[in-house]
Amino acid sequence: MSGSVALPAKFSESIGKASDAVRSAGRIRVVSHYDADGIAAGAVVAGGLAACDKQFHLTMAKGFSDDMVERLAKEGNDMVVFLDMGSGQMDALEGMDGSVVVLDHHQPVRKSKKVLQVNPHMYGVDGMTECCASTLALLLAVALDLSSWRLAPVSLAGIVGDRQHMGGMKALNRQVLDEAVDRKLVTAQKSLNLKGPTVEKAIAESVDPYFVGLSGRRENVLAFLDSMSVDPETPLGSLDEFYQRKLTSMLSLRLMGQGCRPETVEELVTEVLWIPSMDLSAADLADLLNACGRLDHESLGVALSLGDRGALEEAGSLRSEYNGRLMERLLVIESDGVEHMDSLQYLEVDEPSLAGAICGLAMQYILDQSKPTLALSTVSSEVKVSSRGTKYLVSKGLDLAAALRSAAEGVGGVGGGHAVAAGATIPGGKRDEFLASCESAVHRQLG
Numbered sequence: 001m002s003g004s005v006a007l008p009a010k011f012s013e014s015i016g017k018a019s020d021a022v023r024s025a026g027r028i029r030v031v032s033h034y035d036a037d038g039i040a041a042g043a044v045v046a047g048g049l050a051a052c053d054k055q056f057h058l059t060m061a062k063g064f065s066d067d068m069v070e071r072l073a074k075e076g077n078d079m080v081v082f083l084d085m086g087s088g089q090m091d092a093l094e095g096m097d098g099s100v101v102v103l104d105h106h107q108p109v110r111k112s113k114k115v116l117q118v119n120p121h122m123y124g125v126d127g128m129t130e131c132c133a134s135t136l137a138l139l140l141a142v143a144l145d146l147s148s149w150r151l152a153p154v155s156l157a158g159i160v161g162d163r164q165h166m167g168g169m170k171a172l173n174r175q176v177l178d179e180a181v182d183r184k185l186v187t188a189q190k191s192l193n194l195k196g197p198t199v200e201k202a203i204a205e206s207v208d209p210y211f212v213g214l215s216g217r218r219e220n221v222l223a224f225l226d227s228m229s230v231d232p233e234t235p236l237g238s239l240d241e242f243y244q245r246k247l248t249s250m251l252s253l254r255l256m257g258q259g260c261r262p263e264t265v266e267e268l269v270t271e272v273l274w275i276p277s278m279d280l281s282a283a284d285l286a287d288l289l290n291a292c293g294r295l296d297h298e299s300l301g302v303a304l305s306l307g308d309r310g311a312l313e314e315a316g317s318l319r320s321e322y323n324g325r326l327m328e329r330l331l332v333i334e335s336d337g338v339e340h341m342d343s344l345q346y347l348e349v350d351e352p353s354l355a356g357a358i359c360g361l362a363m364q365y366i367l368d369q370s371k372p373t374l375a376l377s378t379v380s381s382e383v384k385v386s387s388r389g390t391k392y393l394v395s396k397g398l399d400l401a402a403a404l405r406s407a408a409e410g411v412g413g414v415g416g417g418h419a420v421a422a423g424a425t426i427p428g429g430k431r432d433e434f435l436a437s438c439e440s441a442v443h444r445q446l447g
Contacts, residue, residue, distance in 0.1 A: 062353070294322055
């Protein structure tokens with residue numbers, strides 16, 4: 001059913017039930033999240049549905065809301081498929097007419113007799129590190145039609161976009177990668193984790209990794225490269241082995257000096273997944289999808305994922321704009337810092353669509369590694385919250401999903417996600433009360 005991917009029996013059974021339900025449905029509505037993982041998942045499911053001639057309508061959403069459920073209820077769909085969302089909203093989904101299928105990797109609140117929920121956590125698979133929405137999407141698409149394996153590179157871009165490749169692909173994600181390599185859909189090779197036409201541009205324009213004192217500062221980069229006798233105009237791929245090692249060592253020391261966790265430093269040299277059919281790496285595609293989603297061009301990301309070569313140039317322009325916005329805000333955080341509480345740190349972000357990325361990059365490369373970070377954005381009468389921790393903090397007891405869920409519900413909002421990364425929406429007037437509750441929850445978790 002799922003090709004060459006070995007699944008726990010109950011997990012395989014749930015994928016089979018989902019594919020059977022989809023095959024028997026008429027008009028299908030697909031709703032997915034707007035980040036790289038969500039766009040990749042949406043594109044993969046769209047490709048799988050098209051392969052078996054199903055009628056469907058795909059929409060990308062910034063998050064789950066009661067208004068969205070009400071709109072969907074008026075459409076008269078035979079089935080609604082939610083991707084990368086839904087496991088925390090069973091009450092709302094059980095009230096919908098028609099069939100509901102959820103493919104989500106966030107921590108589920110509970111099981112449901114009405115909603116067909118496919119969630120790796122329910123089968124002993126970690127949805128934070130071993131299986132994301134685009135992994136689930138590929139399993140469903142392949143169950144619908146084996147030709148959907150051609151979409152494995154898109155699924156891998158979603159995995160990279162969700163940062164589940166850090167420390168090496170694991171479990172189901174690794175199986176997807178191995179199958180894609182066997183089918184010659186991707187190649188994998190260890191390489192310096194930088195992007196750009198020249199060494200100078202690769203460092204000066206890098207936001208992930210972000211190098212304190214170098215990123216966004218061309219003159220500093222030129223001096224840095226001069227100290228190693230590296231020509232700044234050298235194409236990144238043309239550096240000989242000696243200078244590659246030297247550059248890697250110096251940049252690693254730089255990351256250690258700015259307080260990055262060892263696992264972050266290790267990611268400076270990573271497994272680069274090249275997609276020959278697109279002439280892109282999976283990381284490049286993930287960046288392009290993130291930019292499309294965050295700048296309200298989700299459909300462009302779907303088109304790119306499904307092979308529209310004409311979408312590449314426009315998506316590239318969006319990526320430049322998106323990275324420029326990230327760089328601008330990271331430079332401010334580097335110079336001005338953030339607000340600190342005893343057990344957490346937080347910042348205000350004026351663009352909600354950038355909050356998650358800014359929060360994650362600042363947490364990983366700039367801020368105090370002993371405290372999780374929250375990014376708050378005011379939207380109308382609500383405050384949107386994104387949060388990020390580290391795997392080290394999770395190993396010490398941090399669970400941001402639980403902390404944000406309880407704090408949000410305590411002030412009349414909603415929250416959830418993963419232990420290492422979670423989100424919430426709260427009433428505008430409850431910001432300080434929410435922060436105090438989060439602080440108390442994180443303090444209890446980390447002792």
